[in-house]
């Protein structure tokens with residue numbers, strides 16, 4: 625239980641630091657739900673489960689990307705979409721993007 629509270633405090637501190645630096649730079653910080661970002665196809669938004677050993681995101685819709693690029697695109701879509709369902713809808717667990 626202590627580890628969890630330390631973990632939560634570390635994320636909260638990171639978000640605080642990022643918000644501080646962003647404010648100084650005149651930028652905004654957008655928080656997104658990180659769950660499923662590496663498992664969601666950025667092109668068709670379906671869940672494509674893969675292991676950490678799979679370096680590529682290959683979806684049946686034809687989308688093939690580096691898995692990190694695909695995850696980054698999902699984070700971007702979640703941060704800047706306007707109501708479109710990008711995988712998960714629960715935003716109760718948010719982290720800085």
Ligand SMILES: [Zn+2]
Nearest residue numbers: 665668683685
């Ligand atoms: Zn797809």
